[in-house]
Amino acid sequence: MTSTTSKRPYAEVIGDPINQSKSPVIHGFWLDKLGIDADYKIAHIKPEQLVDYITSRREDPDWQGCNVTIPHKLAVLDLVDDPGGVKDSIGAMNTIIRGEDGKLIGTNTDAGGFYTPLSNSDLAGADICVIGNGGAARAILFALSRLDVDDVYIMARNPLKSIGLLSQFGLKGGCVQMDAEVPPVQLLVNASPLGMKGAKETLDIDLTPLPDGAIVYDIVYNPLITPLLEQAKSRGLNVIDGLGMLIGQADLAFELFFGKPAPRKYDKELRKLLAK
Known part of the structure; x- marks a missing residue:
């Protein structure tokens, strides 16, 4: 487990693997723009180290919280306080913050971050397919359950888990096996790590x-233009890359960590930095 000491307030991102994360770039960029004297770091935490990690950070008064990425979004549910009922609603946490009384509070900014790039799209009555049924998919399905969409299909290897998720979020639709043909939907979302740089498996889907x-x-978001998006662009379809959700969820987390809104007026500059 990465050992982190700091004489300044700091937040960080945890996961396994973690080197692909662009969260330090985003939060560091905003901290610099606002002149906030704080840090944002990376901590490589393996599943067997998670309990000890939460304990150590709970005892560190400089630690303001962390973003949580794969594979810990479900595991942290039982390790922190949940006053917002995230466990019973979304069922996954991607952000932990230090409360005023020193308690560690879990929440989820993925759902809001996912919706941000779609806010100008008319999805009323749309059919949607979500690839994957892990922690990120839960936040996305939660967001979709708040929209006036029609059928939602989950493409994944475990149909029973997918059926349970559709029921949990009150969505109608169905399950699609990973090797089946993608449904003719108006929105296709890859909520899995397939296609990520360094991933052992690729996402082989005909659009x-x-x-x-x-x-x-x-x-x-690593690579920014995945093979899935390359195929979509070659067909002339509309594409949204992973930076939209990444920056959107980071925006919500940044204010929770550091007490000030993220300076979104610099988004073009930030995207250029992230795309390098």
Whole structure:
């Protein structure tokens, strides 16, 4: 487990693997723009180290919280306080903050971050397919359950888990096996790590069934233009890359960590920095 000491307030991102994370770049950029005397770091935490990590950070008064990425979004549910009922609603946490009384509070900024790039899209009555049924997919399904969408399909290897998620979020639709044809939906979202740089498996999906004007949204941001998005662009479909959700969820977490809104007026400069 990475050992972190600091004489200044700091937050960090935890995961396994973690070197691909761009969160330190985002938060560091905003801290610099606002002139805040604080740090944002990386901590490589393996599953067997998670309990000890939470204990050590709980005892560190300089620690303001952390972003949580794969594979810990479900495991942290039982390790922190949950006053917002995230466990019973979304069922996954991607952010932990230090409360005023020293308690560690878990929340989820993925749902809001996912919706931000779609805020100008008309999804009323749309059919949607979500690839994956892990922690990120839970936040996305929660967000979709708040919109006036029609059928939602989950493409994953475990149909029973997918059926349970659709029921949990009150969504109608169905399950699709990973090797099946993608449904002719208006929005396709890759909520899995497939396609991420260094991933052991690729995402092999034919987008031919998608109608003209469909949106293909890949939450993977390393590489920024994934093979899925390359295929979508070659067909002339609308694409949303992973930076949209990444910056959106970071925006919400930044204010929780450091007490000031993120300076979003610098988004173009930030995207250029992240795309390097």
